[in-house]
Amino acid sequence: MNYSKYREGTIVSKLVQLGVHPLDVMITGVTGAGKSTTLNTVFQKDVATVGDGVDPETMSIDAYSLNEDIRLWDTPGLGDGTYNDLVHSKGIINLLNKTYTYNGVKYGFIDLALVIIDGSNRDMGTTYRLINDVILPNIQSDRILVAINQADFAMKGRHWNNLNKKPDSELEQFLIEKSVSVQSRVKLSTGLIIKRPVYYSALHGYNINKFLDFIIDNIPTVRRPI
Numbered sequence: 273m274n275y276s277k278y279r280e281g282t283i284v285s286k287l288v289q290l291g292v293h294p295l296d297v298m299i300t301g302v303t304g305a306g307k308s309t310t311l312n313t314v315f316q317k318d319v320a321t322v323g324d325g326v327d328p329e330t331m332s333i334d335a336y337s338l339n340e341d342i343r344l345w346d347t348p349g350l351g352d353g354t355y356n357d358l359v360h361s362k363g364i365i366n367l368l369n370k371t372y373t374y375n376g377v378k379y380g381f382i383d384l385a386l387v388i389i390d391g392s393n394r395d396m397g398t399t400y401r402l403i404n405d406v407i408l409p410n411i412q413s414d415r416i417l418v419a420i421n422q423a424d425f426a427m428k429g430r431h432w433n434n435l436n437k438k439p440d441s442e443l444e445q446f447l448i449e450k451s452v453s454v455q456s457r458v459k460l461s462t463g464l465i466i467k468r469p470v471y472y473s474a475l476h477g478y479n480i481n482k483f484l485d486f487i488i489d490n491i492p493t494v495r496r497p498i
Contacts, residue, residue, distance in 0.1 A: 273480075273481070274316075275314050275315070275316065275338065275480065275481075275484060276338055276339040277339070278481065278484055279484070279488050280339070283295070283341045283342065283491070284341060286488070286491040286493075287341060287491070289493055290383070290491060290494065290495065291494075291495055292495060293340070293341065294337065294339075294340060294341050294342055294343045295342050295343065295383050295384070295491060296335075296343050296345065296381055296382050296383050296384075297342065297344050297345065297382070297383065297384045297385075297386055297487060298347060298364070298367060298368065298382045298384070298385045298386065299311065299345060299346050299347065299386050299388065300347045300349075300364060300385065300386070300387055300402065300407070301350075301387050301399065301402070302349050302350050302351040302389070302390070302398045302402065303348075303349035303350065303351040303352050304349065304390055304393075305349060305388045305389055305390045305421055305422075306421040306422055306474050306475070307346055307349065307388050308346065309421075310421060310474040310483070311336060311344060311346055312474075313474040313475075313477055313480055314338065314344070314480060314483070314484070315336060315338065332348065332363075333346065333347050333348070333363055333364075333367055334346045342487070345367060345382070347360070347363065347364050348360040348363065350398050350401070350406075361402075361405070361406045364406050364407070365406060365410050367381075367382060368380070368385065368407070368410035368411050370382065371498055374495070378498045379495040379496055379497065379498060380411065380495075380498050383415065383491070383492055383496055384415050384416075384417060384490065384491075384492070385407050385415060385416050386417045386418075386419060386487065387399065387402065387403060387407065387416065387418045388418075388420075388421050389418060389420055389454065389469075390422050391420040391421055391422040391425065391426040391447070391450065392422050392425035392426055392428065396457065396461075400458070400462055403416070403458065403462050403464060404461070404462040404463075404464075408462065408464060411496070412496065412497075413464055413465070414492075415492060415496065416464065416466060417487070418454065418458060418466050418469040419469050419472065419483060419486060420447070420454060420469050420471040421471075421472060422473060422474075422475070423439060423443075423447055423471045423472055423473045423478060423479065424439070424473040424476055424478070426439075426446060426450060426471075427442075427443055427446055430443070431446070437476040437478055438476075438478055439478075450471065451469050451470070451471055452468060455468045467486075467490065470482050470483055470485075470486040
């Protein structure tokens, strides 16, 4: 599928109502959540360097245009040591506080913040800190989305059909329950009420259309006030 043309008419219509072009979406999360792999799968080519070892690859903030309508901002992951976390947090905060002026009114440059979490990891402490301390104070809560990557490893690789690149019924049910659980745990840990996260596997291209639907369906209707 050519994702650059995915639901193009709907996106354009929503952006006309929003009054911005393109839509700017910040992609963030902890180290190892699969942000770069997600971008490469969406773009269907290597636009971001993927770390295969213990060291994270994304150390700076880069922007990638899927088409003329959507621009995705790849940010460094947290969980890479105290000093690096401070540096990366500052970069994310600066991006969230970037503004532009339209008709004499100042607006936020980033329209949505999408937090990607690792579906195989039960420890979400760093993710909660990222949301609570870095993201939530710097963008409106209704502009924060959470998505669950690495659905194929959610049950340590069990019940994943490698031939069809999709979960079996048991893993599917587990992922549904995990999505509900993440929604509940985020609210309990940060006070943030989020929409139920979508789950996908960037590595296998599973549910990428739903990942994009999640962004498209949640395009704001007004510019982001500052």
